[in-house]
Amino acid sequence: MRLVILEDYDLASEWAAKYIRNRIIQFKPRYFTLGLLTGSTPFGFYKKLIEPPPGPPGNVTDLEAECEAFEKKIAQAGGIDLFVGGIGPDGHIAFNEPGSSLVYRTRVKTLSKVPTMALTVGVGTVMDARAAFALYKAIEEGVNRMWTVSAFQQHLHTIFVCDEDATLELRVKTVKYFKGLMHVHNRLVDPPSQNSRPPNGEWA
Numbered sequence: 001m002r003l004v005i006l007e008d009y010d011l012a013s014e015w016a017a018k019y020i021r022n023r024i025i026q027f028k029p030r031y032f033t034l035g036l037l038t039g040s041t042p043f044g045f046y047k048k049l050i051e052p053p054p055g056p057p058g059n060v061t062d063l064e065a066e067c068e069a070f071e072k073k074i075a076q077a078g079g080i081d082l083f084v085g086g087i088g089p090d091g092h093i094a095f096n097e098p099g100s101s102l103v104y105r106t107r108v109k110t111l112s113k114v115p116t117m118a119l120t121v122g123v124g125t126v127m128d129a130r131a132a133f134a135l136y137k138a139i140e141e142g143v144n145r146m147w148t149v150s151a152f153q154q155h156l157h158t159i160f161v162c163d164e165d166a167t168l169e170l171r172v173k174t175v176k177y178f179k180g181l182m183h184v185h186n187r188l189v190d191p192p193s194q195n196s197r198p199p200n201g202e203w204a
Contacts, residue, residue, distance in 0.1 A: 100123065
């Protein structure tokens, strides 16, 4: 697991963008969305990336069948190489709210606020990705269902990217340790000609 700490939001965003650029150059990806509110127009943003945009559309009749088909599409594509997601203030990923199972896959999820239903990849789906990339504020919390993002602590290739403000509640020793590894982390955002996909043993 890596924790990349940058001075501010803009620098954190730039580091993340460079990392994603390098990973896209290293393999020709298909794009899958994290989730979709039921009844909404599917994937307007992703139409700029790929046609047709893959993912579980929220306006189909048989939602359960659509979730199963979505998981099959991921398998047929060879799995997920890179998962990119933001983290909610309550520690949720995609539509996996506090209390969600850490092993479920793509499914229909009841939400606590309006709208009350969505299709979402499950934490189990995300954990199968070969690399997980997320912004996280509570890296030292234990793994539990009330903070679904905590499951990433058990993923070998997780990168948490945050700015200085997000580290205020972390232990000083934790922050110093990961800042001391920035010379290693920054190799991940070197220009692609100088950067290769890290072998499994290279991850901290």
